[in-house]
Amino acid sequence: MDIARRRFDTLIIGAGGGGLRAALQLSRAEAHVAVVSKVFPTRSHTVAAQGGVNAALANVRPDNWHWHMFDTVKGSDYLGDQDAIEYMCRAAPQAVYELEHFGVPFSRLDDGRIYQRQFGGQSMNFGGEQAARTCAAADRTGHAILQSLYQQNIRARTHFFDEYFAIDLVRDGEGYLLGALVMDIASGELLLIEAKATLLATGGAGQIFRTNTNALINTGDGMGMALRAGIPLQDMEFFQFHPTGIAGKGMLISEALRGEGGYLVNAEGERFMERYAPHARDLASRDVVSRSIAIEIKEGRGCGVHRDHVLLRVDHLGAKTVHARVPAICDMVKTFLGTDPAETPIPVAPTAHYTMGGIPTNRFGQVIAPEQHGPEEPVPGLYAAGECACVSVHGANRLGGNSLLDILVFGRAAANHIIDYLKENRYHRPFPEDGFEPGLARLARWEQRGTGESVATLRTELARTMEENCGVFRTEDILRLGVEQVCALADRLQEVRLTDHSRVFNTARIEALELENLVDVALATVASALQRTESRGAHSRIDYPQRDDVNWLKHSLYHRQTRSVDYKPVRTRPLTVDSFPPKERVY
Amino acid sequence: MKFSIYRYHPEQDTPPRMQDMELEDAEIRPGMMLLDALLLLKAQDETLSFRRSCGEGVCGSDGMNINGRNGLACITPLAALKTPVELRPLPGMPVIRDLIVDLEPFYQQYRAVKPYLINHDPEPEVERRQTPAQRDQLDGLYECILCACCSTACPSFWWNPDKFLGPAALLQSWRFLADSRDQATDDRLAGLQGPFRLFRCHTIMNCADVCPKGLNPTRAIGHIKKLMVTRSV
Numbered sequence: 107m108d109i110a111r112r113r114f115d116t117l118i119i120g121a122g123g124g125g126l127r128a129a130l131q132l133s134r135a136e137a138h139v140a141v142v143s144k145v146f147p148t149r150s151h152t153v154a155a156q157g158g159v160n161a162a163l164a165n166v167r168p169d170n171w172h173w174h175m176f177d178t179v180k181g182s183d184y185l186g187d188q189d190a191i192e193y194m195c196r197a198a199p200q201a202v203y204e205l206e207h208f209g210v211p212f213s214r215l216d217d218g219r220i221y222q223r224q225f226g227g228q229s230m231n232f233g234g235e236q237a238a239r240t241c242a243a244a245d246r247t248g249h250a251i252l253q254s255l256y257q258q259n260i261r262a263r264t265h266f267f268d269e270y271f272a273i274d275l276v277r278d279g280e281g282y283l284l285g286a287l288v289m290d291i292a293s294g295e296l297l298l299i300e301a302k303a304t305l306l307a308t309g310g311a312g313q314i315f316r317t318n319t320n321a322l323i324n325t326g327d328g329m330g331m332a333l334r335a336g337i338p339l340q341d342m343e344f345f346q347f348h349p350t351g352i353a354g355k356g357m358l359i360s361e362a363l364r365g366e367g368g369y370l371v372n373a374e375g376e377r378f379m380e381r382y383a384p385h386a387r388d389l390a391s392r393d394v395v396s397r398s399i400a401i402e403i404k405e406g407r408g409c410g411v412h413r414d415h416v417l418l419r420v421d422h423l424g425a426k427t428v429h430a431r432v433p434a435i436c437d438m439v440k441t442f443l444g445t446d447p448a449e450t451p452i453p454v455a456p457t458a459h460y461t462m463g464g465i466p467t468n469r470f471g472q473v474i475a476p477e478q479h480g481p482e483e484p485v486p487g488l489y490a491a492g493e494c495a496c497v498s499v500h501g502a503n504r505l506g507g508n509s510l511l512d513i514l515v516f517g518r519a520a521a522n523h524i525i526d527y528l529k530e531n532r533y534h535r536p537f538p539e540d541g542f543e544p545g546l547a548r549l550a551r552w553e554q555r556g557t558g559e560s561v562a563t564l565r566t567e568l569a570r571t572m573e574e575n576c577g578v579f580r581t582e583d584i585l586r587l588g589v590e591q592v593c594a595l596a597d598r599l600q601e602v603r604l605t606d607h608s609r610v611f612n613t614a615r616i617e618a619l620e621l622e623n624l625v626d627v628a629l630a631t632v633a634s635a636l637q638r639t640e641s642r643g644a645h646s647r648i649d650y651p652q653r654d655d656v657n658w659l660k661h662s663l664y665h666r667q668t669r670s671v672d673y674k675p676v677r678t679r680p681l682t683v684d685s686f687p688p689k690e691r692v693y
Numbered sequence: 694m695k696f697s698i699y700r701y702h703p704e705q706d707t708p709p710r711m712q713d714m715e716l717e718d719a720e721i722r723p724g725m726m727l728l729d730a731l732l733l734l735k736a737q738d739e740t741l742s743f744r745r746s747c748g749e750g751v752c753g754s755d756g757m758n759i760n761g762r763n764g765l766a767c768i769t770p771l772a773a774l775k776t777p778v779e780l781r782p783l784p785g786m787p788v789i790r791d792l793i794v795d796l797e798p799f800y801q802q803y804r805a806v807k808p809y810l811i812n813h814d815p816e817p818e819v820e821r822r823q824t825p826a827q828r829d830q831l832d833g834l835y836e837c838i839l840c841a842c843c844s845t846a847c848p849s850f851w852w853n854p855d856k857f858l859g860p861a862a863l864l865q866s867w868r869f870l871a872d873s874r875d876q877a878t879d880d881r882l883a884g885l886q887g888p889f890r891l892f893r894c895h896t897i898m899n900c901a902d903v904c905p906k907g908l909n910p911t912r913a914i915g916h917i918k919k920l921m922v923t924r925s926v
Contacts, residue, residue: 214823608702
């Protein structure tokens with residue numbers, strides 16, 4: 107088959123904050139870089155991040171990176187890799203100052219420095235008083251960062267392939283990454299992009315759940331491609347439920363509201379977080395707050411006619427403060443609920459939000475695929491960063507404000523490693539003639555005519571199955587049912603047919619390809635959850651309520667070919683400081 | 694609920710056509726947005742094509758012409774719409790398919806205003822200082838989501854999409870002119886000289902009228918003109 111080819115030094119798939127931060131670093135280093143994105147870059151989901159990015163700038167209260175590191179390790183329920191966490195927290199201030207230099211319109215303090223607000227799980231002095239570590243551009247921090255990074259990439263003349271969909275990675279017999287087969291969505295034409303190094307920055311997979319805070323594009327495409335390329339996914343059972351999505355609708359209500367002084371109440375008007383987290387209360391980490399809300403609802407203290415949510419109150423802060431600090435939230439609540447948060451409490455419930463797991467990498471962004479019983483080996487030429495990756499800095503539970511930090515620090519780290527890699531790998535490797543056959547087969551399957559189920563039907567059923575069987579609280583029986591149902595959906599997927607086989611901007615075909623990724627990622631999630639017989643971070647097993655460090659202080663690795671899970675140790679040794687050993691986690 | 698939707702598929706249609714589509718009353722829930730309706734209509738007929746992503750008015754993907762007025766489908770309540778709801782692609786742009794237009798001319802004008810901070814000083818090891826009052830100058834500017842609702846509602850942009858920069862790009866131009874950290878004022882103003890790039894704005898104000906984020910490009914354009922005058926005397 108005759109397919110157009112382009113050659114670049116580096117291929118980046120995904121144009122959110124991680125991909126764009128990496129692209130900027132590479133373009134400035136004069137590495138020839140192509141960025142492929144299925145949407146125009148500023149439509150990537152980084153745009154929806156609200157509250158801010160963590161860095162120990164100490165602009166508002168005393169702070170240092172070591173305290174940030176402690177909070178992140180504790181927040182991860184000790185599953186995070188401490189070398190990567192130390193690296194990230196040390197790099198954080200620089201990452202934020204760089205953004206400021208790029209033009210991000212951060213909110214400011216009276217002395218002109220960057221405004222920082224309180225967020226959950228933050229402390230001074232290793233578990234002491236509340237810290238204020240989250241650098242914010244009002245409540246549009248993700249939007250501001252994404253725009254500035256895209257703008258600087260325009261200045262650096264990065265080469266963009268906007269509205270191109272990545273079908274599959276291409277590897278050679280020795281396992282080297284050679285690039286990817288992609289499709290120009292507007293024309294339906296295929297394009298083979300050859301690259302010496304490929305970075306996956308495709309974001310998360312919140313669309314595996316019905317009610318979620320995520321954009322419709324968050325379908326785990328990079329994770330799906332990695333699985334098909336023989337790479338396992340790590341720690342997929344750890345999926346974050348954000349405590350405050352708009353009840354029944356899912357739109358995210360930032361932790362910033364609680365950081366600025368808001369609090370949650372149940373049907374009795376009680377500030378119930380005082381019972382669950384006497385010290386941090388509403389600013390305990392997200393897994394703790396989500397579980398507390400879920401318990402309140404389960405025990406009949408939920409609000410509304412269905413008693414299915416709690417209320418988030420900021421009305422005591424005064425309209426002026428609320429409208430100045432969280433203007434975008436006010437707009438959104440007005441649009442979707444017709445109310446003003448400064449006057450009316452917001453109905454909220456735990457909502458699927460963030461994929462802690464992902465493609466396993468080290469702190470240089472290199473994808474590492476361990477042999478079944480051997481040491482960890484980097485996959486030559488393949489990198490991953492951001493929500494699609496698992497580095498692992500978030501472990502079993504991510505702290506608010508650490509995801510924007512993750513994409514900045516590891517987007518840049520991956521780019522820096524790629525720059526070195528390119529010096530040692532000066533030439534494109536020979537391209538095997540059958541290199542893109544699997545990708546073509548994947549497309550050809552959707553050309554089958556005839557009757558079958560629709561993509562929309564399966565996508566809806568998958569999301570409902572995951573919500574019912576892999577939610578905030580889990581048990582053996584429920585998870586087993588979930589695995590069976592997702593496996594059954596994977597079988598039915600073979601019988602799904604498209605009715606639209608046209609070429610030009612065929613969004614139905616794109617949704618079919620996304621569905622394949624969603625099914626693989628959902629199965630990885632529920633299968634990993636079934637195996638882990640302990641409760642840690644976001645993974646709460648009613649039948650195994652305790653954390654079990656003796657047997658389970660280890661990372662899961664889900665393999666697609668065998669649909670099986672194996673494990674590797676947590677990296678508990680930081681780079682320069684003493685390790686934080688697992689302790690009981692109280693807020 | 695009845696819809697009348699602009700359909701055009703270059704592989705099948707010679708001229709574009711309007712197609713009637715319908716949702717059962719039982720499918721309409723209270724509080725539903727137009728995007729929710731479009732997703733249901735697409736489940737009926739998967740050839741119906743439109744862009745969408747965040748579903749909450751922050752990504753700017755689903756700009757379209759709704760009953761004659763540009764807006765974002767995801768934050769347009771169904772209940773407020775007169776039926777049949779007439780949906781067309783954003784006006785004045787080449788149509789790729791159905792409700793999807795080619796936004797490349799729009800993005801070109803955006804890139805033409807150098808929409809990035811330019812500062813020639815050595816980079817400090819910490820942040821550059823900016824007072825809250827200086828930072829406040831950027832409010833109403835940096836929030837633009839590039840949905841193109843404004844530029845494609847502007848008659849001046851319809852007439853001269855290649856010569857007039859349009860409200861979205863000019864709003865961005867002012868966003869950097871207004872930034873206390875930016876040092877390229879002369880360069881930026883020089884790039885806006887001539888009868889077309891800036892001065893084709895006739896303050897019709899369709900842009901401010903339709904902006905789904907409540908921004909006011911006309912006012913930004915006024916600020917640019919004023920700055921030009923101030924600096925020329």
